[in-house]
Amino acid sequence: MTTTGIPLLNIIVFLPLAGAIVSMLVPASAAKVWTRPIGMAFALGELAFVAYMVADFPRGKAGFEFVSSHSWIGQFGISWSLGVDGISLFLVAMTALLFPVAMFGPSWKGNPRSFLAWMFLLEAACMGTFLSLDLFVFFIMFEVTLVPGYFIVAGWGGNRRNYAAMKFFLYTFAGSAFLFVAIIALVVLDAPHNGGHQTFSLITLAKVSSSLPHADQVLIFCGFAVAFAVKIPLVPFHSWLPDTYTQAPTAGSMVLAGILFKLGAYGLLRLGLYLVPRGAADMGPVLLTLAAAGIVYGSIVTIMQKDLKRLVAYASIVDVAFIVLGFFAFSSQGVTGGVFEMVNHGLTTGAIFFLVGIVAEKKGTLRFSELGGLAKATPVLAAIFLTVVMSAIGLPGLNGFVGEFLVLVGTFITHRWWAVVGTTAVVTGAIYMLWAYQKVFHGPSLGSDAKVTDISWRQIAAVAPLLVGIVFLGVYPKPFLDRVTPSVNYLLAHVEQAAPNAHVPAVTTRHVTFNVPANQNVLSTATKSSKVAGGSGSGAAGTAKPAATSKGGVG
């Protein structure tokens, strides 16, 4: 366990909160000039702390690092407990990167103080969700994201923003009802197995909930799954998404699609797989099927869209279905690919929504019937847009390819036919994304482009970090995989141990002990933990290597 002198994770959670308070306190007379620089300082400070955390994070370790734990509401066994492992590490990094871009890239009207305050509050809540090691803290942070999300959509959105904001809030809030009851049920049912002590600690619960009756695990997992499926959203629960994303302001769409999505997917992994592995293993085929159905359905609906922003919103449904497909393949490649896709999707969708916002500013419309030939007036914008589109459709050399490839390989190992269905998205994704690009930037120019200027330097500077991420992760994903894979393998070992029939390929080439601190070890015996899904035997040479090298503490 890494220990540093400073409470790093607490700073990461509370710095945006301080940013929110400070931006609200800027006096009205100085608001126009000073709010944005002050906000920028906080956002970049946050990014610096996160960068330090990523740099300091040891590779090859599977446990939670930088753990910070304080008693909070001791009566119920609730503690303020934060920690980061390979799975959450890059989600946190992506959050810290995407927020400054969303806050200062797109232009928006209205009160800068309250806008920045809501954005910072959202950032703090997202960080808290990713970093929490206590289910109560997780739930609180998960819920709190709704409030700023709601006000960002309702305050700065499009025409039907009130409707969209309300729908967004109510759908997720109703989903959370199940999450809430499932968490409490888990905690109450686990208390007898934990010596009668009620606790919300993630690690303790993971240790003891393997002994829960099978039926209870399945029900609790269903509670989790409903809540997260709404948030993700998986296909039958997705109807709030197009409204919200199209009505949200550009900055709102960027963070909603880029980060709030991931809260659900992350929850599925962290709560679903980690806490109730047997439930997850049982319900895995259901979620796989929903994901595969979502990929097909989402692709078809996306192709039908007549509006660029709506198209991007629906395309997100396909992307997240991919993530879920990877998770419930229960293979190392699949889950690693899912985590990779989460980060990818944040970068790519964030960039796309940003560029869509620029197109909307320039043309005043996003209907395909009124767009065309924009590339002549805005060649740089078109080039950037094409790069991001290529990333979205999975061109080798960009990040989208690595994630999609890992997910499909991982799924193919364990669930062949679902992978086959999932592969159709590679084709359909290319159809709608390229088609959208073509409609907007090529063909005859519609309307007057005389006054349309190309993307400004400020906007290029804003999107540049995302592009760097897209290219870097595509060309050299090893640093990423080195840190993610140990945690993923450890998680899967836990699943396999709890549910030996979980379709985890138990092909092992050598014994591996996981490099986790003793107090975090949820595997009851050390010898059992050696059976882990390795990267070998899959035929995916490119991925097997990082997976193998990452097994830091070889016994």
Next chain:
Amino acid sequence: MSGSLATSRFATSSFAHSVFVAAGSPASTTTTAPPGCSVASAGNKVTGLCTVANSLHISVAYRSIAPMIILAVGALVLLAVSAVLPKRPRTGLYPALTAAIGGLALLAAVLQWFDGAAKTGTVEIGGQVLYDRFSVLLLILISIAVILSSLAADSYLRREGLDGVEAYVLMLMSATGAMLMAESGGLIMLFLGLEIMSIALYVMAAYHRRRAQSGEAGLKYFILGSFSSAVFLYGIALVYGATGSTQFSQIAAYLAGNVPANAGVLLGGMALLIVGLGFKVAAVPFHFWTPDVYQGSPTPFTGYMAAVAKAAGFAGLLRVLTQALGTQQANWRPIVWLLAVLSLVVGSVMAIAQRDLKRMLAYSSISQAGYVLLGVQAATAEGSSAALFYLFTYTFIVIGTFAVVDIVQGRGETRNDLGAMRGLGRRNPLLAAAMLVLLLAQAGVPLTSGFLAKFYVIQAAVEQGQYYLAVIAMVAAAIAAFFYLRVGLLMYQAPVERDAEYGSGFAEGLGDDGVIIGSGGGASSAVEGVSVAGLEPVPSIDGAVATATLQAPPTGRVVVPATSGVVIAVSVVFTIAAGVSSFVIDFARAAHSLL
């Protein structure tokens, strides 16, 4: 009083007098005293409930009822002061005095909290008063409600030209009754408290003499309240018939040892008691008075009523059900389950359809009662702690919310419609932020006390295996979030409507009945194409509300009177503080009844 707090609690205390000594042979002649009767040799004083030798001696431990005495005497002092002062004394004298009396009562109640006798729980005054931390927590709650409400009422009464001592005397009297309910050790005392509280509340509801709605509210509350009191009284009679006692402890003792000869009488009595108390706490289906009374009553009194009557009613319900009829759990838990579910669902759904702010809050209070019933239904110590925590936090939230409504509605309560909240974010940002916190707390959003309260009751339900109830409660919370957020949204809309066209999208989605889920899910692509962020000026209309109410939205800065400002600030600070820390939970956990 402090002297009495320090001294022991029976005959040796100088404060424990025999108040009723029947003429007859002195008690010292008897050698063995029956249970509940203690004889002190010095001075031949007999205390406790002694039926020996025709003597009935009841000792009065004044410290157990100190807050009640302070309030009752304070009410009389207030009347006396008003008699000697000129007709129009200095403004703010009566509310200040009332708040001071409430503060004294609070002080006494806080001292009681640390009293050893209350900690372990004792039965005082001939078994009529249950002196434990359960009672004391409610006494603290009621004292706080008196302080906050008297401050909030001041500006309202002056604005409406109703300034006078009567309102404050009534408030103190009703609080006395509520305290009596909270401390009652038997059904008779409970009924006495209920009547003292209710009669004062009837008058308070009708207090606005120039407003017809207020008179209607008072009359309605009076008639229906009297009816429910009669039902309650009949319930007492039946329970007495079945068990031979009206004391909670003796009822419980009888039922523990005997099977009632006629179970129907007991069950009928139990049902009637639940009906009578269910009426006071406004649980569905005994809630029909609530919207009318909440709407018609003077606004600060509505907040007071929602806090105090509910707390006292639930205190009675918890005492009756868990203490007196604890052995009959199997019979009453399904009833309470049903009441809870109905209250949650009906309250949340009906609130959505309301156009009047106070009516909406009335339905909201019904649904909040459903959550407290969750704690009652659990029938455990944890459950009653959860219910107490809920009531305690709700007191601050509801009084604060009605204080905001009171400011927004304007002179003569002309603007009670939802449209009155429009643009509050610009007319007074601080007030709007405070209201937002209170609304979010009622919706149960984390980091407010409302969330912890919901968490606690739901945990109590889940511990009893009531998963379905927990899910229903959380889904009801999601439904309720809609109408709380709608108000929150309205506050941040532009104060003046610009163009009705902008609202069409939302109006279409919401409909006039507030039906949102399912409708409008598909694309209304007519407006989609241009609906890109940043392209339009901030559109203004919340179609659902604006088209229905048709009143021009108010403009101009909202001025917050100092006293109301204090009340709102205290409510908000407490709501956040109790939401992020654990001290109030400790407080509530220590308070479940030990008797």
